[in-house]
Amino acid sequence: xxxxxxxxxxxxxxxxxxxxxxxxxxxxxxxxxxxxxxxxxxxxxxxxxxxxxxxxxxxxxxxxxxxxxxxxxxxxxxxxxxxxxxxxxxxxxxxxxxxxxxxxxxxxxxxxxxxxxxxxxxxxxxxxxxxxxxxxxxxxxxxxxxxxxxxxxxxxxxxxxxxxxxxxxxxxxxxxxxxxxxxxxxxxxxxxxxxxxxxxxxxxxxxxxxxxxxxxxxxxxxxxxxxxxxxxxxxxxxxxxxxxxxxxxxxxxxxxxxxxxxxxxxxxxxxxxxxxxxxxxxxxxxxxxxxxxxxxxxxxxxxxxxxxxxxxxxxxxxxxxxxxxxxxxxxxxxxxxxxxxxxxxxxxxxxxxxxxxxxxxxxxxxxxxxxxxxxxxxxxxxxxxxxxxxxxxxxxxxxxxxxxxxxxxxxxxxxxxxxxxxxxxxxxxxxxxxxxxxxxxxxxxxxxxxxxxxxxxxxxxxxxxxxxxxx
Amino acid sequence: xxxxxxxxxxxxxxxxxxxxxxxxxxxxxxxxxxxxxxxxxxxxxxxxxxxxxxxxxxxxxxxxxxxxxxxxxxxxxxxxxxxxxxxxxxxxxxxxxxxxxxxxxxxxxxxxxxxxxxxxxxxxxxxxxxxxxxxxxxxxxxxxxxxxxxxxxxxxxxxxxxxxxxxxxxxxxxxxxxxxxxxxxxxxxxxxxxxxxxxxxxxxxxxxxxxxxxxxxxxxxxxxxxxxxxxxxxxxxxxxxxxxxxxxxxxxxxxxxxxxxxxxxxxxxxxxxxxxxxxxxxxxxxxxxxxxxxxxxxxxxxxxxxxxxxxxxxxxxxxxxxxxxxxxxxxxxxxxxxxxxxxxxxxxxxxxxxxxxxxxxxxxxxxxxxxxxxxxxxxxxxxxxxxxxxxxxxxxxxxxxxxxxxxxxxxxxxxxxxxxxxxxxxxxxxxxxxxxxxxxxxxxxxxxxxxxxxxxxxxxxxxxxxxxxxx
Numbered sequence: 017x018x019x020x021x022x023x024x025x026x027x028x029x030x031x032x033x034x035x036x037x038x039x040x041x042x043x044x045x046x047x048x049x050x051x052x053x054x055x056x057x058x059x060x061x062x063x064x065x066x067x068x069x070x071x072x073x074x075x076x077x078x079x080x081x082x083x084x085x086x087x088x089x090x091x092x093x094x095x096x097x098x099x100x101x102x103x104x105x106x107x108x109x110x111x112x113x114x115x116x117x118x119x120x121x122x123x124x125x126x127x128x129x130x131x132x133x134x135x136x137x138x139x140x141x142x143x144x145x146x147x148x149x150x151x152x153x154x155x156x157x158x159x160x161x162x163x164x165x166x167x168x169x170x171x172x173x174x175x176x177x178x179x180x181x182x183x184x185x186x187x188x189x190x191x192x193x194x195x196x197x198x199x200x201x202x203x204x205x206x207x208x209x210x211x212x213x214x215x216x217x218x219x220x221x222x223x224x225x226x227x228x229x230x231x232x233x234x235x236x237x238x239x240x241x242x243x244x245x246x247x248x249x250x251x252x253x254x255x256x257x258x259x260x261x262x263x264x265x266x267x268x269x270x271x272x273x274x275x276x277x278x279x280x281x282x283x284x285x286x287x288x289x290x291x292x293x294x295x296x297x298x299x300x301x302x303x304x305x306x307x308x309x310x311x312x313x314x315x316x317x318x319x320x321x322x323x324x325x326x327x328x329x330x331x332x333x334x335x336x337x338x339x340x341x342x343x344x345x346x347x348x349x350x351x352x353x354x355x356x357x358x359x360x361x362x363x364x365x366x367x368x369x370x371x372x373x374x375x376x377x378x379x380x381x382x383x384x385x386x387x388x389x390x391x392x393x394x395x396x397x398x399x400x401x402x403x404x405x406x407x408x409x410x411x412x413x414x415x416x417x418x419x420x421x422x423x424x425x426x427x428x429x430x431x432x433x434x435x436x437x438x439x440x441x442x443x444x445x446x447x448x449x450x451x452x453x454x455x456x457x458x459x460x461x462x463x464x465x466x467x468x469x470x471x472x473x474x475x476x477x478x479x480x481x482x483x484x485x486x487x
Numbered sequence: 488x489x490x491x492x493x494x495x496x497x498x499x500x501x502x503x504x505x506x507x508x509x510x511x512x513x514x515x516x517x518x519x520x521x522x523x524x525x526x527x528x529x530x531x532x533x534x535x536x537x538x539x540x541x542x543x544x545x546x547x548x549x550x551x552x553x554x555x556x557x558x559x560x561x562x563x564x565x566x567x568x569x570x571x572x573x574x575x576x577x578x579x580x581x582x583x584x585x586x587x588x589x590x591x592x593x594x595x596x597x598x599x600x601x602x603x604x605x606x607x608x609x610x611x612x613x614x615x616x617x618x619x620x621x622x623x624x625x626x627x628x629x630x631x632x633x634x635x636x637x638x639x640x641x642x643x644x645x646x647x648x649x650x651x652x653x654x655x656x657x658x659x660x661x662x663x664x665x666x667x668x669x670x671x672x673x674x675x676x677x678x679x680x681x682x683x684x685x686x687x688x689x690x691x692x693x694x695x696x697x698x699x700x701x702x703x704x705x706x707x708x709x710x711x712x713x714x715x716x717x718x719x720x721x722x723x724x725x726x727x728x729x730x731x732x733x734x735x736x737x738x739x740x741x742x743x744x745x746x747x748x749x750x751x752x753x754x755x756x757x758x759x760x761x762x763x764x765x766x767x768x769x770x771x772x773x774x775x776x777x778x779x780x781x782x783x784x785x786x787x788x789x790x791x792x793x794x795x796x797x798x799x800x801x802x803x804x805x806x807x808x809x810x811x812x813x814x815x816x817x818x819x820x821x822x823x824x825x826x827x828x829x830x831x832x833x834x835x836x837x838x839x840x841x842x843x844x845x846x847x848x849x850x851x852x853x854x855x856x857x858x859x860x861x862x863x864x865x866x867x868x869x870x871x872x873x874x875x876x877x878x879x880x881x882x883x884x885x886x887x888x889x890x891x892x893x894x895x896x897x898x899x900x901x902x903x904x905x906x907x908x909x910x911x912x913x914x915x916x917x918x919x920x921x922x923x924x925x926x927x928x929x930x931x932x933x934x935x936x937x938x939x940x941x942x943x944x945x946x947x948x949x950x951x952x953x954x955x956x957x958x
Contacts, residue, residue: 219709223807232770237820238690238891240794242774242783247795248729255726258719260844299703303713315712323711324718325810326802329795331818336694336853338820338892339796347802349708349809373731382807420709421809 020160020467024460031152031463032135032456034061036128038144039137043090043111045178051090054110054144058093058172061151066158067095067170072190074175074182090174092186094193097154098164102474103196104396105169105435107427108147109176112139113448120450136453141441143202145454145462147172149440150200153466160467166474169196171427176202179383180423187426197477198396199428199435200469203418206442206458209288212408215437216397217417218424219320220352220387222361225380226250227345234330237338246344247329253374254346257322262304264322267368272356276318279392280416287413289313316419321351347382351421354429358384388424389417394434395477402476403469404438407461438469491631491938495931502623502934503606503927505532507599509615510608514561514582516649522561525581529564529618529643536622537629538566538641543661545646545653561645563657565664568625569635573945574667575867576640576906578898579618580647583610584919591921607924612912614673616925616933618643620911621671624937631938637945640667642898647673651894658897668948669867670899670906671940674889677913677929680759683879686908687868688888689895690791691823691858693832696851697721698816705801708809717815718800724845725817728793733775735793738839743827747789750863751887758884760784787890792822818853822892825900829855859895860888865905866948873947874940878932909940 024031038057042050055071062069072092090111115125115138123129125138139145150170157164171194175181187194204214228246235243259265276284291309295302303312325348330341350361362381369377390397392414404412418437428435440462446452495502509532514525526542533540543563561582586596586609594600596609610616625639642665646652658665675685699717706714730736747755762780766773774783796819801812821832833852840848861868863885875883889908899906911933917923 221809223809230771235769236891237792237794237796238822239769239787240792240820240822241786241790241890242778243769243771244733244773244775245795247798248733250798251722251725251795252729252731254722258723260723262715262719298706298710298714300701300714302715304715307713312713316710319712321708321711323708323809323811324716324722324800324815325708325808326812327718327721327798327800327815328803329798331797332799332803336818336820337796338692338694338794340794341797344795344798347807349711349807351709351711419712420707 020156020464023156023159024463027152027156028460031460034152035135035145035148035459036137038148039128039139040126042126043139043174044114045111045175051111051174055091055093055174058110058147059095061148062093062095062170065097065151065154067097069093069095072186074186092174093170093172095170096167098167100164100166100474102166102477103169104166104473105171105194105196105199105427105433106150107171107199108150108202109143109173110147111174111177112142112144113177115450117450122451125452130456133457134453134455135459136451138452140452140454141439141445142447142452143176145440145459146202149459149462150466153463153470156463157467157470161471164470167196168470169194176423183423183426184430187430191431194427195431196433198394198473199433200396200400201424201428201435201437202439203437204439204441205445207413208290208443211288211410211413212404213413213415214400214404215415215418216392217387217389218420218422219417220356220358220385220425221383221421222350222352222358222381223348223383224362224365225345225347225382226253227343227378227380228253228376230342232342234342235340237340240340243340245340247341249374249376250329250344250346253369253372253377254324256368256372264320266322266364267371268364269320269356269361272360273320273353274355276314276416277392280318281314283392283414283416284314284317285310287313287317287415317415317417318353320353320356321349323349323351325349351419352387353417354387354389357386385421385423386425386430387417388422388428388435390428390434390436392416395480396434396473397436399469399472399476400436400438403465403472407465407468491627491935494627494630495934498623498627499931502931505623506606506616506619506930507608509619510599510610511597513597514610514645515585516582516646522582522645526562526564526645529581530566532619532622533564533566533641536566536568536625538568540564540566543657545657563645564641564643566641567638569638571635571637571945573637573948574640575637575944576642576665576667576670576898576904577621578642578670579621579673580614580644581618582645582648583613583615584648586921588921593922596923601927604928605924605926606930607922609923611923611925612910612916613918613923614647616911616930617673620930620933621937624934624941627934628938628941632942635941638667639941640665647894651897654894654897655901658901662902665898666902667904669865669944670904671867671871672895672899672906672908673910674908675910675912676916678884679761679914682759682881682884683875684884684886685871685875686886686889687863688858688860689891689893690888691827691829691856691896692854692892693821693823693829693852694819694854695833695836696816696818696853697724698814698849698851699724699847700849701813703813705813706811708811711811714811716811718812720845720847721800721815721817724840724843724848727839727843735791737793737835738842739835740791740827740832743831744791744824745826747785747887748863751789752785754863754885754887755785755788756781758784758788758886788886788888789824791824791827792820794820794822796820822890823858824888825858825860828857856892856894857896857901858888859893859899859906861899861905861907863887866951867905867944868907870940870943870947871907871909874936874943878936878939
C-alpha cells in the first residue's frame with residue numbers, strides 16, 4: 017500500500033495536469049465541438065493506458081428532430097483493459113451540466129483553477145473527476161502490481177446530463193460486450209461528517225400527468241349545480257391514491273414493493289440520518305406520520321413515492337373569480353423501487369381508475385425509468401466496502417439505494433449484474449451549481465481507494481463464486 | 488287600459504328624449520363627475536314627478552383607501568311619491584358597467600343611437616332603462632288614474648356595478664324609511680322564446696380560499712416519502728366535501744337547505760329549460776348525474792353549489808418537473824340559498840375540517856352575500872304576474888330564484904319583505920357587453936306593464952292582508 021501511495025505521489029503533478037486538460041473541454045449538451053473534444057480526449061487517454069478502445073455510436077437521434085445527424089450524437093467511448101475470466105464494468109460520463117449562471121462562478125467554469133487545496137471547474141466532480149481517477153488508478157495498479165488480472169471495461173457516455181436517452185437500447189445492443197461480474201457506477205462522496213458514502217442502487221421514476229376535460233370552455237360558476245366539474249373529478253380520483261396516513265392505496269401498487277432484506281435493513285439502520293437538521297432546513301415540524309429518524313431513513317431509501325408535483329385548474333390569480341373550469345390536471349411523480357416499473361405503475365393506475373368509474377381521467381406518460389437495486393452482499397459491493405475501510409480508515413456508509421432516481425438500471429440489473437456508486441465528491445462539491453469543485457487530497461486518495469478496490473475485486477468475486485458452487 | 492296606452496303614445500317622443508338624456512352621463516365607477524351627473528338628473532326627474540326627494544349618503548368609504556372622501560362616494564337617490572297606508576319599494580341603480588372594450592361598440596356607448604327599433608347605449612337595459620321606465624310609469628299612472636293610493640319609494644343607488652358595498656349598512660340605517668309592503672327589483676326580461684321572465688330571488692355567495700402550507704420552500708420530490716405534502720392534504724380535505732355523485736357532504740350543509748314549497752315546485756316545473764341547447768353550447772354530453780331538463784332546472788334554481796374555481800400548487804408548465812410543492816390552495820365559490828349564509832358556510836367548513844383532523848387547512852374568506860328568496864304567493868309577486876299576463880298576453884315564466892347571485896337580500900328579506908325582479912330587457916340586450924341595447928317597443932310596453940302593476944298592487948296587497956286577518 018505504501019508503494020501505491022508513493023506511485024501516486026510521484027505522478028501527482030502529471031495526474032493533476034491531465035485532469036485540468038480534460039476539464040477545459042466545454043462538453044455540454046448542444047455543443048458538439050466540446051463533446052467531441054472530450055470524447056476524443058478520453059479515447060486517447062484510454063489508448064495510452066493500453067486499453068482496446070472502440071466507439072459505440074448512439075445511432076440516429078432517439079427522438080428525431082432538428083439536432084439530428086450522427087455528428088451531434090455524443091457517442092460512448094468504450095475500452096477494455098486487463099486479462100482474465102472475470103470482468104468489471106465502469107460507468108462514468110464525459111458530458112457535464114451547463115455552467116449557467118456564469119456570473120456566479122468565481123473563476124470561469126472551463127478554466128480549471130486551484131484555490132485552497134480545491135480544484136474548481138465544471139465537471140470536476142460530475143463526472144470528469146470520477147472518469148479520469150479510474151483511468152489513472154489502473155495506471156497506478158499496473159505500476160504497482162502489473163497487468164490487471166481481470167477485464168476492466170470502461171463505458172464513458174456523453175448524454176448523462178440529458179437523461180441518457182440511448183442507454184437502454186445500447187445495453188440491449190451490446191449486452192454481451194458489457195455483461196460483467198459487477199459494475200462500478202459514478203457518484204458516492206464524503207458526507208457532511210466526512211463519512212465516505214456509497215449507494216447500491218437508485219430509484220426509478222414514473223412521471224405522469226392526469227387530465228380531466230369538461231365542456232368546451234370555462235363556464236360561469238352559477239352552473240355548478242348542473243355542469244360536471246373536471247376539478248372535482250380530479251380531486252375525487254386523486255383522493256383514492258392515498259389514505260390520510262400517507263399510505264399509497266393504488267390497487268396492487270404496494271404489492272410490488274419487495275420487502276427489504278435483512279442485510280439491507282442492517283445497513284439502513286447504520287445510516288446516520290440528521291433528521292433534526294433536515295426538518296430545520298426545510299421548515300417542517302415533523303416527518304410524515306411523525307416518523308423518527310431511523311424510520312424516516314428506511315422510508316426514504318426503500319419506499320416508493322406517489323407525489324403531486326403540480327395541480328392546475330381554473331383561476332390562479334389574487335382575489336375572486338367565479339368560474340367553473342373546463343379542465344383540470346395534475347402532474348405526478350412516482351419514485352420507484354425494483355419490480356415497480358413505470359409500465360407497471362401506469363397499468364395499475366389505469367385499472368385503479370377504471371374500477372372506480374374514472375374512465376374519463378386521462379393518463380399521459382411523460383417520463384419513465386426503472387429502479388436499480390443491487391445485492392448489498394454482492395462481491396463488487398463487498399470489495400468496495402473493504403477497500404474504503406482500508407483506505408479511508410472507517411466503515412463506509414452504505415445506502416442500499418439512493419433516494420433519488422437515475423438511469424443505472426439499464427447497465428446493471430438490466431444486464432443481470434450488481435453495481436455500486438463510488439466517486440470523488442464531498443458535501444461542498446457544488447454539483448450542478450456554480451463553483452463546482454473537488455478537494456485535491458480527496459482526488460488522490462480516491463485513486464488509492466480505487467487501486468485497493470481493483471486489487472480486492474477478483475479475490476472477492478472468486479470467493480463468492482466458490483461459495484456459490486459449494487452451496 | 489286603452490287610455491293608458493294612449494297616454495304613453497302621446498308622451499313617447501318626450502319619454503324617449505329623457506331616456507337618451509339620462510344615458511349620456513358616463514356614470515361608471517371611478518368617474519365621480521358622470522356618477523354625480525346621473526344622480527343629480529335622477530333626483531331632478533323624481534322631483535318633477537312630485538316626489539319627496541332626499542339623498543342617502545353612503546358615508547365614509549366602506550373600505551377606506553385612496554378614493555376616499557364623500558365626494559367620490561355615489562349617494563343613493565331616494566324619493567317617495569303617493570299617499571296611503573300601503574307602500575312599495577323600488578330598487579334600481581344609476582351607475583353602469585364600464586364600456587370597455589370601446590372598439591367593439593358600433594356607436595359610442597354614451598351617445599345613445601337608435602337603429603332598427605332599438606336604442607343602443609351603455610345602461611340602456613342595465614339599469615337606466617328600468618329606472619326611468621318606473622318614473623315615467625308613475626307619471627302615466629297619475630295622468631290616467633290620479634294620485635298613487637300608496638307610497639312608492641324609489642331607491643336608486645350608484646354602486647351596484649361594484650358590488651353594492653353600502654347596501655347592508657344603508658338598509659340597517661334606514662330600515663324604517665325603507666320597509667314597505669313589497670319590493671320591485673331591477674332585472675327580468677324576455678327570454679329567447681319571447682316569454683316574459685321574472686325572478687323572486689337570487690342566490691347568495693360565499694367565496695373562500697383554502698390554503699395548506701408545508702415547509703419553507705419547494706423540495707426535491709425524492710423527499711416525498713418523508714416530507715408531508717400540502718397538495719395531498721388539500722386533495723384529502725377537499726375530497727370530503729362531495730361524494731362521487733356530486734352531493735355536497737360538508738357536515739350540516741344540506742341540513743340548512745330549505746325544501747322547496749309546493750308553489751315554488753309548481754312554478755319551477757313550468758320553467759322552459761332548453762337542456763339540449765345548453766349542453767350543445769357548452770360541449771358537455773350530460774348534466775350532472777345525467778339529470779333530465781326538469782331536474783336540472785330545479786337543481787339550478789333551488790340548490791346550493793360547492794364549486795372549485797381554481798386549484799394551484801407547484802409546477803404548472805409543459806413537461807416534467809420533479810418537485811414537492813410547499814403550498815397548495817383552492818379557490819371555491821358556494822352559491823347560497825336562504826338560511827345558508829356565508830357565515831354559516833365558513834363555520835360549517837371549519838368544523839367539518841377540524842373534525843377530520845384538517846386543522847392545518849386555512850380558510851380565507853374573500854366575499855360573501857346572503858341569498859334572497861321571496862314567497863311566490865306574496866302580493867307583490869302575484870300583482871306582477873297578473874299585470875304581465877294582462878299586458879303581455881301570456882303567463883310569465885316565474886323563477887323562484889335566479890341561478891346567479893346578487894345583493895337583493897339586504898333590502899328585501901333583510902327588512903322582512905318580499906320582492907320580485909322585473910325589467911325592460913330581452914335576450915339580445917348585450918348586458919355588460921358592447922352594444923348594450925333595448926327594443927323601443929319593449930320599453931313602452933314595459934311602462935304599460937308597470938302602470939298595470941301599480942294599479943293592481945294595492946288591491947292584491949289588501950286582499951292578502953284581509954285573508955291573513957280572516958285566517
